[in-house]
Amino acid sequence: MSLITCRPRALSPSEAAEALRRAMLINPANAAARRTVVRTPPGRRGGPRRLAVVIARKWPVTGVKLTVQFLDNAPADLRKRILLHMNAWNKTANVQFVETRGTGQVRIARLDSPEDMSGYWSYVGTEILGVKDNEPTLNLDSFTMRTPESEFKRVVRHEAGHTLGFDHEHMRGALVRKIDRKKALRFFDLTQGWTPEEIDEQVLTPLAAASIMGTRESDPTSIMCYQIPGAITKDGKAIPGGRDINKTDFAFAASIYPKRVRRGRS
Numbered sequence: 001m002s003l004i005t006c007r008p009r010a011l012s013p014s015e016a017a018e019a020l021r022r023a024m025l026i027n028p029a030n031a032a033a034r035r036t037v038v039r040t041p042p043g044r045r046g047g048p049r050r051l052a053v054v055i056a057r058k059w060p061v062t063g064v065k066l067t068v069q070f071l072d073n074a075p076a077d078l079r080k081r082i083l084l085h086m087n088a089w090n091k092t093a094n095v096q097f098v099e100t101r102g103t104g105q106v107r108i109a110r111l112d113s114p115e116d117m118s119g120y121w122s123y124v125g126t127e128i129l130g131v132k133d134n135e136p137t138l139n140l141d142s143f144t145m146r147t148p149e150s151e152f153k154r155v156v157r158h159e160a161g162h163t164l165g166f167d168h169e170h171m172r173g174a175l176v177r178k179i180d181r182k183k184a185l186r187f188f189d190l191t192q193g194w195t196p197e198e199i200d201e202q203v204l205t206p207l208a209a210a211s212i213m214g215t216r217e218s219d220p221t222s223i224m225c226y227q228i229p230g231a232i233t234k235d236g237k238a239i240p241g242g243r244d245i246n247k248t249d250f251a252f253a254a255s256i257y258p259k260r261v262r263r264g265r266s
């Protein structure tokens with residue numbers, strides 16, 4: 001069964017406060033997308049709810065050059081292949097991921113346990129700078145050279161999108177409205193063990209209209225849109241989700257991190 005397999009990670013409340021200040025310093029425009037959400041601690045059923053202020057976490061408009069460290073002993077060909085797919089965004093945007101043997105700003109793991117660290121996820125944008133140096137900022141559960149090319153396109157490019165500061169496109173109002181709340185609560189409780197608060201935050205709360213790919217309509221084929229199973233939609237039809245960076249994604253990335261910054265833009 002298809003699941004929303006990616007869940008962007010969040011910092012602890014004290015780390016988040018620092019990350020908020022940092023995000024506004026790095027790109028003052030980040031403050032414009034301020035919103036408050038309810039969060040529960042990841043992987044802990046029924047934990048206490050808390051409110052979190054979320055602002056955009058985009059990098060400077062002058063471009064993104066991030067060092068990448070592999071935390072496990074990933075073979076050279078795999079490291080090269082992962083970097084190649086992360087750098088797919090460079091086709092239109094001023095974005096570069098460069099491997100380092102030292103401590104990277106992006107730190108990639110392939111953990112399949114413990115449960116709350118497994119799966120595919122990334123911290124979002126400038127938040128990666130708030131993660132402890134010895135911890136991953138991006139996880140590609142069990143990726144090897146035997147993983148199909150289609151998964152490198154779908155997953156690695158999607159997680160790199162989070163690292164670039166992009167949110168989930170399926171959180172857009174038009175797509176969230178297709179989801180049947182009752183079905184979703186039951187489905188994610190059974191399959192993910194999420195609390196109703198977590199399901200609200202991860203699946204049922206639309207993001208601000210203009211905060212994502214910059215298009216007015218939601219885009220179900222965006223790389224930042226994950227599959228939504230028919231089991232939780234009102235009409236029983238699945239939302240297919242993006243399989244690769246599409247035209248709109250490329251145009252959006254180019255508008256956020258243009259290869260040539262016009263004079264007078266900060």
Ligand SMILES: [Zn+2]
Nearest residue numbers: 006007008168
């Ligand atoms: Zn995601």
